[in-house]
Structures are given as C-alpha cells and as structure tokens.
Amino acid sequence: MSRFPAIWPSAVSHLYATSPDHPVLYFAPSVLQATARRFITGFPGLVTFAVKANDERAVLENLAAAGMTAFDVASPDEMVKVRAVSSQAVLHYNNPVRSKREIVFARDMGVASWSVDEMGELEKIAALVPADGVEISVRLKLPVKGAAYDFGSKFGASPARCVELLARAVELGFTPSMTFHPGTQCEDPEAWTKYIGEIAGAARAANVRLARLNVGGGFPSHRAGEAPDLERIFDVIATAVDAAFGADAPALVCEPGRAMVAEAFSLCCRVKSLREDGSVFVNDGIYGGLAEAVILGSVDRIRVLDGDGRDRNGARSPRVIFGPTCDSLDRLPGEVPLPVSMEEDDFILFAGMGAYSTATNTRFNGYGAFDIVTIGSVA
Numbered sequence: 001m002s003r004f005p006a007i008w009p010s011a012v013s014h015l016y017a018t019s020p021d022h023p024v025l026y027f028a029p030s031v032l033q034a035t036a037r038r039f040i041t042g043f044p045g046l047v048t049f050a051v052k053a054n055d056e057r058a059v060l061e062n063l064a065a066a067g068m069t070a071f072d073v074a075s076p077d078e079m080v081k082v083r084a085v086s087s088q089a090v091l092h093y094n095n096p097v098r099s100k101r102e103i104v105f106a107r108d109m110g111v112a113s114w115s116v117d118e119m120g121e122l123e124k125i126a127a128l129v130p131a132d133g134v135e136i137s138v139r140l141k142l143p144v145k146g147a148a149y150d151f152g153s154k155f156g157a158s159p160a161r162c163v164e165l166l167a168r169a170v171e172l173g174f175t176p177s178m179t180f181h182p183g184t185q186c187e188d189p190e191a192w193t194k195y196i197g198e199i200a201g202a203a204r205a206a207n208v209r210l211a212r213l214n215v216g217g218g219f220p221s222h223r224a225g226e227a228p229d230l231e232r233i234f235d236v237i238a239t240a241v242d243a244a245f246g247a248d249a250p251a252l253v254c255e256p257g258r259a260m261v262a263e264a265f266s267l268c269c270r271v272k273s274l275r276e277d278g279s280v281f282v283n284d285g286i287y288g289g290l291a292e293a294v295i296l297g298s299v300d301r302i303r304v305l306d307g308d309g310r311d312r313n314g315a316r317s318p319r320v321i322f323g324p325t326c327d328s329l330d331r332l333p334g335e336v337p338l339p340v341s342m343e344e345d346d347f348i349l350f351a352g353m354g355a356y357s358t359a360t361n362t363r364f365n366g367y368g369a370f371d372i373v374t375i376g377s378v379a
C-alpha cells in the first residue's frame with residue numbers, strides 16, 4: 001500500500017508532503033460534480049459534456065456519477081472512452097466532417113445525433129446510417145463576436161444552406177434539429193440570442209419543426225475578474241427561445257466543455273530558476289498544461305507557495321514566465337504579477353485549469369509529463 005492517501009485534503013497538503021518536481025494537476029471531483037449539478041439544475045434542457053475539453057477517465061466517471069447521461073463526442077476514440085465508463089451513455093457526434101470508416105464505427109456504436117454543415121457530408125451519412133429515430137442537427141454559423149475565438153471559421157453553414165440541409169434531412173427521414181457553437185469562452189450572452197433568432201428563421205424558411213436545438217458549448221469559465229454568471233446565460237437562452245419560437249419551441253440541449261471542467265482542476269508548476277533579467281522559468285509551459293494561454297491569455301488566479309506550502313503574500317511585480325522547453329514561443333503572454341519574495345523551487349498554482357490542459361498536453365522537448373492528484377477541496 002502507498003504511504004500516501006488516494007485523496008488528499010488539498011493541493012497544499014500534497015505539495016508540502018511530496019515536493020513534486022514535475023507538473024501536477026489537482027483534481028477536485030466534488031467541484032466537478034457540483035458544476036455538473038449546477039448545469040443540470042439551471043439549464044432548461046438536456047446537459048451533455050463536450051469530451052474534447054477533458055477526456056480523463058476520472059472526469060467522465062464523475063460526470064456520469066453526477067447524472068450526466070449524454071456526451072458530445074468528436075471521434076471514435078472519444079466514443080470508446082465514454083462507453084468505457086457508461087455503457088448506456090447517449091452519444092452526440094458533433095464533428096461535422098467524418099470519413100466513411102468513422103461513420104460506420106459511429107453507427108455501430110449507436111450514435112443518436114449527428115451534426116452536419118454540408119450536403120456532401122449529409123449524403124455520406126444517409127448512405128450508411130438508417131434514418132429511423134436518428135437525429136441530424138444542422139450547424140449554423142454566423143459572424144458573431146463575443147467569444148475568445150470563433151469556431152465559425154472552421155464549421156457551420158450559412159442560414160441559406162441550413163434551410164436546404166434541413167429540408168433534405170427531413171426528406172431522407174431523419175429527425176431534424178439544429179445546433180451552433182458561439183465560440184469558446186463566450187462572455188457575451190447576446191451571441192446566443194443572435195444564433196437562436198437566426199435558427200428560428202431558418203426552420204420557418206424550411207417549413208420544418210425542429211425536434212431539438214443544441215445551443216453548443218462556449219459557456220465561459222472563471223479566468224480573470226469575476227466568476228461568470230452561468231444562470232444569467234441560461235436565462236438569456238430561455239428568453240431567446242421563447243421569443244423566437246413561442247409555442248413551437250424545440251427541446252434544448254447544451255454541450256459545455258470548458259465551463260463544466262475548468263474549475264475542477266488547478267495546475268501546479270515549480271520554479272526552476274529566477275533569471276538575472278527578472279524572468280521566471282517554470283517546469284510547465286505552452287506545450288504542456290498551459291497551452292491555452294497563447295490564445296486566451298493566462299488565468300489570473302495564481303498562488304505562489306514556498307517549499308513548506310506557505311503562501312507568498314505581499315507585494316507583487318510583473319515578470320515574464322517561460323516554460324521549460326528550448327523554444328522561444330514557450331512563454332506565457334505578457335507579464336504576470338508575482339510576489340517579489342518568490343524564490344527558486346517555489347510552487348505556482350494556477351486555478352481553473354481543467355479545460356484543454358490534460359487533453360492538449362504534449363511531450364515536446366522531453367517535458368509535459370504530469371501527475372493527476374485527487375483532492376477533497378480546492379481551498
């Protein structure tokens with residue numbers, strides 16, 4: 001038996017006892033389950049999890065335990081991972097570009113819903129998948145701002161194309177629905193309103209009653225400033241659906257990735273060196289758990305702890321943080337306020353790091369190996 005507990009009371013207790021010299025992601029299942037319940041209680045429809053944000057087995061298990069029954073998957077591998085923890089899980093396959101082999105695999109897994117944004121892709125599915133009881137969810141894209149980056153640059157069809165795709169899906173015997181993704185870390189709820197209004201218009205133009213409307217992911221996580229008000233976004237969505245559809249409203253689905261999982265993990269790196277120019281080298285960077293900093297900026301909720309696990313409080317001054325690889329791109333954007341008293345071998349804890357961290361981590365230059373340590377509370 002290990003001399004260490006399987007579940008530590010906190011990140012600090014683990015840091016102090018083990019002095020880890022590699023990056024650690026601290027996972028708080030209680031936080032993940034509470035977030036899942038917050039979505040399930042507050043969102044006016046079916047809540048699914050976008051597996052690409054974090055496909056760790058422990059994450060999928062805790063979501064299933066919290067009552068999540070359906071998952072948004074983008075590849076055969078993600079389907080296998082979901083079914084390994086929940087054999088009954090409903091799969092929504094929302095990557096609109098698929099090879100024929102992937103379609104056959106997904107059909108045999110019993111995928112319930114498929115997003116499409118092109119006629120050729122719809123015909124490919126129709127040739128291989130019996131339509132009966134299977135949902136086709138036509139994906140709309142709009143030039144909408146409000147998110148950290150715009151998913152419409154890769155996937156989605158114009159409103160006019162959506163009308164044609166809906167009509168063809170009905171003709172083929174599929175259950176017609178629609179979907180969109182407002183862009184990740186979307187801090188402007190009006191983006192949802194705009195999409196929902198356009199979707200109601202496309203459905204009317206196609207003369208199709210939508211079975212369901214999937215309002216995507218994009219819900220923001222707490223990166224800087226105040227924690228986002230998810231309930232306010234849920235209200236905006238409910239109001240927009242009511243205004244756009246009235247009595248004809250489709251059932252709602254959402255598929256959060258980031259907002260579901262971010263807060264359940266914090267990332268701990270260790271200071272390797274304080275350089276003469278004031279910059280700080282740490283043992284994880286943009287090729288590891290901090291990959292998203294390049295696109296979204298750094299999370300500003302940072303604690304610095306000494307080797308005894310004590311917080312370094314007091315004055316902070318801005319410093320450049322470099323990752324461990326020899327690549328000069330491997331640095332966090334801008335300068336990060338860090339305690340003046342910090343020293344080599346200190347630990348830096350970034351809060352809210354569960355999304356797109358374990359999932360996109362690489363082993364570039366021999367770095368990137370990390371441990372996941374389960375903790376009882378994030379305090």
Ligand SMILES: *Cc1c(COP(=O)(O)O)cnc(C)c1O
Nearest residue numbers: 050094184217218255256257258
């Ligand atoms: C990535 C993705 C999501 C999750 O997006 P978040 O911004 O992490 O919430 C949801 N749906 C689809 C189709 C995606 O590709």
